[in-house]
Amino acid sequence: xxxxxxxxxxxxxxxxxxxxxxxxxxxxxxxxxxxxxxxxxxxxxxxxxxxxxxxxxxxxxxxxxxxxxxxxxxxxxxxxxxxxxxxxxxxxxxxxxxxxxxxxxxxxxxxxxxxxxxxxxxxxxxxxxxxxxxxxxxxxxxxxxxxxxxxxxxxxxxxxxxxxxxxxxxxxxxxxxxxxxxxxxxxxxxxxxxxxxxxxxxxxxxxxxxxxxxxxxxxxxxxxxxxxxxxxxxxxxxxxxxxxxxxxxxxxxxxxxxxxxxxxxxxxxxxxxxxxxxxxxxxxxxxxxxxxxxxxxxxx
Numbered sequence: 001x002x003x004x005x006x007x008x009x010x011x012x013x014x015x016x017x018x019x020x021x022x023x024x025x026x027x028x029x030x031x032x033x034x035x036x037x038x039x040x041x042x043x044x045x046x047x048x049x050x051x052x053x054x055x056x057x058x059x060x061x062x063x064x065x066x067x068x069x070x071x072x073x074x075x076x077x078x079x080x081x082x083x084x085x086x087x088x089x090x091x092x093x094x095x096x097x098x099x100x101x102x103x104x105x106x107x108x109x110x111x112x113x114x115x116x117x118x119x120x121x122x123x124x125x126x127x128x129x130x131x132x133x134x135x136x137x138x139x140x141x142x143x144x145x146x147x148x149x150x151x152x153x154x155x156x157x158x159x160x161x162x163x164x165x166x167x168x169x170x171x172x173x174x175x176x177x178x179x180x181x182x183x184x185x186x187x188x189x190x191x192x193x194x195x196x197x198x199x200x201x202x203x204x205x206x207x208x209x210x211x212x213x214x215x216x217x218x219x220x221x222x223x224x225x226x227x228x229x230x231x232x233x234x235x236x237x238x239x240x241x242x243x244x245x246x247x248x249x250x251x252x253x254x255x256x257x258x259x260x261x262x263x264x265x266x267x268x269x270x271x272x273x274x275x276x277x278x279x280x281x282x283x284x285x286x287x288x289x290x291x292x293x294x295x296x297x298x299x300x
Contacts, residue, residue: 005274006285013246013276016201025087025207032210035089035120044115050097054104061114061137062130068112068138069100076108077146078298081135083162085153085278087183087208088119088127088215096152099281106295109148112138116158123217124226131158132165139174147174148298149237152278153249154215156182156241160228163236173237176297180242181278182256183249184229186212187221190251200248202277208248229255233265240268240297242290244275268297 016022024034046056046067055070082100084092092115100111114134117126139147151159156179163177188209197205216226224231229252233239239260243253253271260267270293272279272286280290 002270002272002289003286008284009275009279009286012282012284013201013274016276021202022200022204025202025204028206028210031089031207035118044091046097047094050101053101061134062117062126064117064130065115066112066134066138067115068110069104070110071104071108074108075110076299077143078107078109078148079139079142079146080109080111080148080150080298081138082111082113083116083131083149083151083155083158084113085151085155085181085183086118087211088124088154089211091115091118095281095283098283102291103294103298106291107298109298119211119214119217124215124219125217127158127215128161128165128225131162135162135166144172145175148176148178149174150176150178150180150294151182152180152281153183156180157184157186157226157228160184160231160236161225164224164228164231167235173235175237176240177237178240178242178294178297179253179256180280181244181247181249182241182252183208184252184256185222185227186216187227188212190255192251192254193248196246196248196250199246200277201246203248205248229259233260233263236265238268238297239265240270242270242272242280242293244272244277244279244286246274247277249277 024030055072057068059066084096116130149159159177188205193205212221241253243250257269275286280287
């Protein structure tokens with residue numbers, strides 16, 4: 001377990017509690033309200049501050065935007081495909097774009113971020129079809145040793161699901177699969193989760209379970225296509241996982257750790273004391289520490 005919680009992080013947690021950020025994920029009606037069109041569009045384009053730092057191209061795959069961010073100098077061959085979090089129902093956020101810029105500045109890598117279909121308008125099959133098509137279009141000409149799959153929350157689940165699909169198709173694996181606060185089991189039935197829920201300032205079991213239901217559609221939520229924790233981890237690229245102890249998804253990360261050990265699969269596991277969901281993309285000291293580790297994974 002890594003370190004003590006910084007003052008900056010404690011202040012950010014206090015702000016979440018004061019502004020009742022968690023209510024979106026503790027009340028089903030609030031969750032549905034949060035999925036409105038205005039909220040979905042709000043951060044769906046890179047902000048001017050990020051555009052000033054990197055070159056950005058926009059294409060479309062299956063009718064959905066795909067953004068590729070590149071360094072303006074000292075470009076490295078490594079290419080990250082990043083799947084944003086948002087419980088499969090929320091769009092990419094401003095902190096994601098800023099995180100991409102920091103990662104590019106540290107490593108010289110290229111980052112591609114597909115804005116994949118979201119529930120309830122789409123279900124898992126459309127989302128997986130789009131991300132698989134994006135991977136083949138974007139990384140089809142990139143050597144496997146230069147490829148990285150990365151994502152936070154739901155995007156972590158998509159990263160693992162995509163890696164498994166590539167394995168099952170007999171395609172080469174990406175060099176790294178980097179999971180940040182990954183959501184790997186949408187059933188939200190782990191017996192440890194109610195205890196974690198009480199300390200999580202952001203996420204909640206009730207809202208996540210509803211979001212997972214909307215994403216899965218008619219599919220059993222325990223199916224490995226939507227809950228990749230239930231699938232085989234063998235034969236994948238190098239796995240790493242970052243998580244905090246004030247995250248209801250800590251159960252998923254710890255279960256991944258134990259499953260990898262049981263299957264003899266190497267996993268680099270980083271658990272940070274007192275950290276909340278997806279803290280790695282925030283601007284706090286712990287995120288800077290994590291970025292050091294993530295940059296090493298990208299460049300090694």
